[in-house]
Amino acid sequence: xxxxxxxxxxxxxxxxxxxxxxxxxxxxxxxxxxxxxxxxxxxxxxxxxxxxxxxxxxxxxxxxxxxxxxxxxxxxxxxxxxxxxxxxxxxxxxxxxxxxxxxxxxxxxxxxxxxxxxxxxxxxxxxxxxxxxxxxxxxxxxxxxxxxxxxxxxxxxxxxxxxxxxxxxxxxxxxxxxxxxxxxxxxxxxxxxxxxxxxxxxxxxxxxxxxxxxxxxxxxxxxxxxxxxxxxxxxxxxxxxxxxxxxxxxxxxxxxxxxxxxxxxxxxxxxxxxxxxxxxxxxxxxxxxxxxxxxxxxxxxxxxxxxxxxxxxxxxxxxxxxxxxxxxxxxxxxxxxxxxxxxxxxxxxxxxxxxxxxxx
Amino acid sequence: xxxxxxxxxxxxxxxxxxxxxxxxxxxxxxxxxxxxxxxxxxxxxxxxxxxxxxxxxxxxxxxxxxxxxxxxxxxxxxxxxxxxxxxxxxxxxxxxxxxxxxxxxxxxxxxxxxxxxxxxxxxxxxxxxxxxxxxxxxxxxxxxxxxxxxxxxxxxxxxxxxxxxxxxxxxxxxxxxxxxxxxxxxxxxxxxxxxxxxxxxxxxxxxxxxxxxxxxxxxxxxxxxxxxxxxxxxxxxxxxxxxxxxxxxxxxxxxxxxxxxxxxxxxxxxxxxxxxxxxxxxxxxxxxxxxxxxxxxxxxxxxxxxxxxxxxxxxxxxxxxxxxxxxxxxxxxxxxxxxxxxxxxxxxxxxxxxxxxxxx
DNA sequence: CGATGACATGACACCGATGACATAAAGCAT
DNA sequence: ATGCTTTATGTCATCGGTGTCATGTCATCG
Numbered sequence: 001x002x003x004x005x006x007x008x009x010x011x012x013x014x015x016x017x018x019x020x021x022x023x024x025x026x027x028x029x030x031x032x033x034x035x036x037x038x039x040x041x042x043x044x045x046x047x048x049x050x051x052x053x054x055x056x057x058x059x060x061x062x063x064x065x066x067x068x069x070x071x072x073x074x075x076x077x078x079x080x081x082x083x084x085x086x087x088x089x090x091x092x093x094x095x096x097x098x099x100x101x102x103x104x105x106x107x108x109x110x111x112x113x114x115x116x117x118x119x120x121x122x123x124x125x126x127x128x129x130x131x132x133x134x135x136x137x138x139x140x141x142x143x144x145x146x147x148x149x150x151x152x153x154x155x156x157x158x159x160x161x162x163x164x165x166x167x168x169x170x171x172x173x174x175x176x177x178x179x180x181x182x183x184x185x186x187x188x189x190x191x192x193x194x195x196x197x198x199x200x201x202x203x204x205x206x207x208x209x210x211x212x213x214x215x216x217x218x219x220x221x222x223x224x225x226x227x228x229x230x231x232x233x234x235x236x237x238x239x240x241x242x243x244x245x246x247x248x249x250x251x252x253x254x255x256x257x258x259x260x261x262x263x264x265x266x267x268x269x270x271x272x273x274x275x276x277x278x279x280x281x282x283x284x285x286x287x288x289x290x291x292x293x294x295x296x297x298x299x300x301x302x303x304x305x306x307x308x309x310x311x312x313x314x315x316x317x318x319x320x321x322x323x324x325x326x327x328x329x330x331x332x333x334x335x336x337x338x339x340x341x342x343x344x345x346x347x348x349x350x351x352x353x354x355x356x357x358x359x360x
Numbered sequence: 361x362x363x364x365x366x367x368x369x370x371x372x373x374x375x376x377x378x379x380x381x382x383x384x385x386x387x388x389x390x391x392x393x394x395x396x397x398x399x400x401x402x403x404x405x406x407x408x409x410x411x412x413x414x415x416x417x418x419x420x421x422x423x424x425x426x427x428x429x430x431x432x433x434x435x436x437x438x439x440x441x442x443x444x445x446x447x448x449x450x451x452x453x454x455x456x457x458x459x460x461x462x463x464x465x466x467x468x469x470x471x472x473x474x475x476x477x478x479x480x481x482x483x484x485x486x487x488x489x490x491x492x493x494x495x496x497x498x499x500x501x502x503x504x505x506x507x508x509x510x511x512x513x514x515x516x517x518x519x520x521x522x523x524x525x526x527x528x529x530x531x532x533x534x535x536x537x538x539x540x541x542x543x544x545x546x547x548x549x550x551x552x553x554x555x556x557x558x559x560x561x562x563x564x565x566x567x568x569x570x571x572x573x574x575x576x577x578x579x580x581x582x583x584x585x586x587x588x589x590x591x592x593x594x595x596x597x598x599x600x601x602x603x604x605x606x607x608x609x610x611x612x613x614x615x616x617x618x619x620x621x622x623x624x625x626x627x628x629x630x631x632x633x634x635x636x637x638x639x640x641x642x643x644x645x646x647x648x649x650x651x652x653x654x655x656x657x658x659x660x661x662x663x664x665x666x667x668x669x670x671x672x673x674x675x676x677x678x679x680x681x682x683x684x685x686x687x688x689x690x691x692x693x694x695x696x697x698x699x700x701x702x703x704x705x706x707x708x709x710x711x712x713x714x715x716x717x718x719x720x
Numbered sequence: 721c722g723a724t725g726a727c728a729t730g731a732c733a734c735c736g737a738t739g740a741c742a743t744a745a746a747g748c749a750t
Numbered sequence: 751a752t753g754c755t756t757t758a759t760g761t762c763a764t765c766g767g768t769g770t771c772a773t774g775t776c777a778t779c780g
C-alpha cells in the first residue's frame with residue numbers, strides 16, 4: 001500500500017503538499033494539484049486513517065452498540081430485527097458528515113458490552129450510540145467513557161440523552177382516528193406490564209377516549225400477555241373471549257402490537273368472527289412483514305425507526321461538536337397512523353349502537 | 361486521554377516496558393508488572409489502536425457491508441431484516457479472534473458502496489465481507505481492493521469466495537419428510553423466476569419426488585409471484601385456485617417462502633379450506649415472526665443465517681492469515697427442517713388416495 | 721521602486737505505539 | 751572464577767500523516 005511519501009516522490013513535490021491537496025486546507029497551484037492527483041490515481045493511494053488520526057486526534061468514528069443489555073435471559077421474542085431501520089437512519093446522517101460508523105452487536109449477551117466499549121475506546125470513537133431492540137429502560141456501564149453517548153429506543157435512570165418512540169401519542173392518534181370513524185366500544189389487548197410501551201400505549205388509549213368524550217371502561221381492557229408461543233395462546237384467547245362475551249362487546253380491538261393482532265386474526269377466525277366485517281382490528285408497530293402481508297392488511301401505528309435514528313445521530317453529532325444539549329430529555333418521536341382495511345368505518349352508526357357488532 | 365508515556369512515568373518505567381505488559385511479548389518482572397498495571401488502572405489507560413497499527417501495520421479490523429448492491433430500484437420487499445442473524449454469526453467469530461468488525465450499511469443504494477469501500481481501505485481493513493439480504497448474484501466493485509473478500513448469501517461471476525444457503529438441499533429434505541409423512545400429491549407455489557432461490561428450491565422439490573419414486577407433474581407447480589401487496593394477491597389466488605381445482609388436488613402445498621405461506625393461509629380460509637385439517641401448508645425460510653406466530657405454526661425450512669455467518673467469518677479469517685482457499689467455492693450451508701403443525705401426516709393412507717383431500 | 725501582503729511550497733517536529741538492538745544483572749555450567 | 755545463556759529493562763528510530771513555521775515568488779500599491 002502506497003504512502004503519502006510515494007505520492008510526493010512520484011509527483012515531485014513534498015509530502016506536505018500532497019497533504020494539502022488531500023485536505024484542501026491551503027491553496028495549491030493548479031499544475032501541482034493535477035500532478036499530485038495523477039500520482040495518487042496511478043498509485044491508487046488511500047490515506048491511512050490511523051496516521052491521520054495520530055496527529056489530529058480526530059478519529060472520525062462513531063461507535064454503535066446494538067443488542068440486549070441488562071437482560072440476563074435470551075428471550076424467545078423474535079427481537080433485534082426492526083432496529084436495523086434505526087441503524088440505517090443513523091448511518092445516513094453519520095455518512096453525510098464524512099464520519100464512519102462502527103457497529104458492534106452484543107449478540108444478546110450483555111457481558112460483551114464492556115469489551116465492545118473497550119474496543120471502541122481503543123479506536124478513540126468520538127461518540128457512542130446504543131440502540132435497544134425495543135423501547136425500554138437500560139443501564140449502560142458508562143464508567144470511563146469520556147465521549148458523548150446517546151441512547152435510542154431506550155432510556156436510563158441517569159438522564160443520558162436519548163431518543164424514544166412516542167408510544168402514547170401514537171396510540172392516542174390511532175384510537176382518535178378509530179373513534180372518528182364511528183367506533184364507540186374500543187377493546188384494548190395490552191402488552192405485558194413489564195414492557196415500557198405497555199403503560200404508554202395504555203395512556204394514549206385513555207387520552208383518546210377522554211378527548212373524544214367517551215367514558216373509559218375497565219371491562220374493555222384485557223391483558224394479551226407477551227408474544228410467547230403456544231403456551232400463552234390460550235391466555236390470549238381467554239382475554240379475547242372475555243371481550244367478545246361482554247353484554248356490549250367492542251366493535252374494534254386494538255392490540256398491543258402487530259404480532260398480537262396477527263394472533264387475534266387467527267383466534268377470531270377460529271371463533272367464526274370475520275375480520276373486518278364483524279370485528280375491526282388494529283395493531284401497533286407497523287411491522288410490515290405482518291401488517292402488509294396478513295389479510296386484511298392491518299391498521300396500525302408506525303414506529304418511526306428511521307426518523308429516530310436520524311434524530312439520535314444528529315443529537316450525538318451536535319454533542320460531539322461540543323454543543324450544549326438543549327433538547328428536552330427523552331426526545332419523543334411520534335409515528336403516523338398507517339390506516340389499512342382491518343378497521344371498518346362505523347360512520348353509518350351516528351350514535352352508540354347497542355347491538356355492538358356491525359353487520360356487513 | 362492518557363498515553364503509554366503517562367503510564368510509564370507513573371509506574372517509573374520505560375514506555376517499552378508498559379508495551380511489554382500490554383502485549384506480553386517479553387518477560388516482565390513481577391513487581392514491575394503490578395506497578396504498571398496499577399498505573400494503567402489509575403489513569404484508565406486505553407491503548408490507541410491508531411498508533412499501534414502504524415507500527416505493526418495490522419489494523420485488526422474486518423469490514424462488513426450490508427444492503428442492496430447492483431439493484432437500482434428500492435424494492436417493496438420487506439428486505440434487509442434477517443441478515444442481521446448473519447451479522448451476529450460473523451461478529452461472534454470475529455470477536456473471538458480479538459478483531460473488530462466495522463459494519464457499513466448501504467441503506468439500499470448501491471452508489472454508496474464505493475464510498476464505503478474507500479472508508480474501509482482508509483481504515484486498512486484486513487478483510488471484507490459482503491452480506492446480501494437474500495440469496496442472489498451480485499457484482500461488487502472490487503477494483504483496488506487488495507484484501508481478502510468473502511460474500512455471504514450471494515455469489516458473483518468471478519468466483520469470489522462465498523457462502524450461500526443450500527436451498528436445494530433444504531427443499532429436498534422438507535419435501536422428503538412430507539412424502540414420508542404420507543403425502544403423495546404435493547403442490548408447489550414457486551417464487552419469482554428472477555430469484556436465485558426459486559430455481560434451487562424447485563430442483564430440490566424434484567429431487568425429493570424422484571428419490572421417493574413419485575412422478576413429477578407440471579400441473580402441481582404454479583407461480584406465486586413475488587411478495588407484492590394487493591395487486592399480486594389475485595395472481596396468487598389464481599395459482600392457488602388452479603391447484604385446488606385439479607381433478608386430483610394436492611394434499612399439501614409447499615410455498616416458495618413463509619410470506620407466501622402466510623398469504624396462502626388467508627386465501628385458503630377465504631375459500632373455506634381449513635389448515636391443516638383439509639390442506640397442509642409448508643413454507644421456506646423459517647422467518648420466525650411468521651412461522652411461529654401464525655396459526656397453525658408453519659412447517660418450514662430453516663435458513664441457517666447464523667451458521668452461514670460463522671462459516672463466512674472463519675473462511676475470511678483463514679484467508680487473512682494467508683491460508684489457501686481450499687473449499688469448493690460457493691460453500692453451501694443447509695438448514696434443518698422445522699416441523700410444525702401446518703403439515704398433517706397422511707400416514708393412515710397407505711397408498712395414493714384418489715379422493716385427494718383428507719377428512720379429519 | 722521598494723515595501724507589503726497573498727500565494728505556493730518545503731523543512732521539520734510530533735502524535736503514540738512498537739520493532740530492533742543494546743545493556744545490565746542474574747543464573748548456571750565448566 | 752570465567753564464560754555463556756536467560757531474564758529484565760531501556761534507548762532509539764520508525765510507521766504515515768499533519769501542525770507550525772520558514773521561505774520563496776509574485777502581483778499590487780503608495
